[in-house]
Amino acid sequence: MKSPSNAATGTADIDTDADVRFPGALEALRTRRSGHNFDPETDIDDETLEALVEDATLAPSSYNLQPWEFVAVQDDDRLDELVDLAYGQEHIREAGTAVLVVGHDEPKTADRVFDEWVEAGRMDEETAQATKEQAVTMYDDERMGRDYAVRNASLAAQNFLLSAHARGLTATPMIGFDIEGAAEFLELPEDAVPVVLIAVGPNGGDEPERLPRRDVEEVLHRETF
């Protein structure tokens, strides 16, 4: 077994970040909260929305397929409708921006992305073709296709949340909404799977203490479960 090379591979209770290369990144993930206190008087601007989405798109994805889309709602009347679809979660309106992170359950980026692997010299034509066929086949199974959508888009959503936090914004991920109703309201195409709705906006006050997390000893299994 290799020995841990830095504190990032240690426990969750790291007091010193002396040998951590990106201490700000650790601070961001340790202090991120699902906030409910938004400033109802101000909203994020377009530039910020685009920066959040750009950071989200830096998430890893299977074969770099980037099978995700982001549907932003900022119109007040439409936010009111989203509040209704989210069973009255008023913080969506107060946030001023709601972003539905959507995953593809069809490999619609595959042609382009595998071309990019070849253009970058990372795969030869033959390997790219074979790998693409393998990747595309995985989507044949309906469950696998949905799993792909959810796995990849969830990682993008977490990037979005961390980016919002790093920018001093408040953001909350939500699945407490009428999935089919939201899909219809946002005119999602058939192959788009709603994954998580994020309310994001300027901070409007402190959050209550974070609820306790399960201990590492409880959740970490070594070699087998």
Ligand SMILES: Cc1cc2nc3c(=O)[nH]c(=O)nc-3n(C[C@H](O)[C@H](O)[C@H](O)COP(=O)(O)O)c2cc1C
């Ligand atoms: C998949 C998922 C669904 C969630 N759904 C909602 C929701 O519908 N409404 C809400 O206010 N918070 C929602 N949350 C936020 C959680 O309540 C929150 O992450 C949890 O209490 C831990 O708090 P923290 O994120 O501040 O550490 C959701 C979080 C996740 C990951």
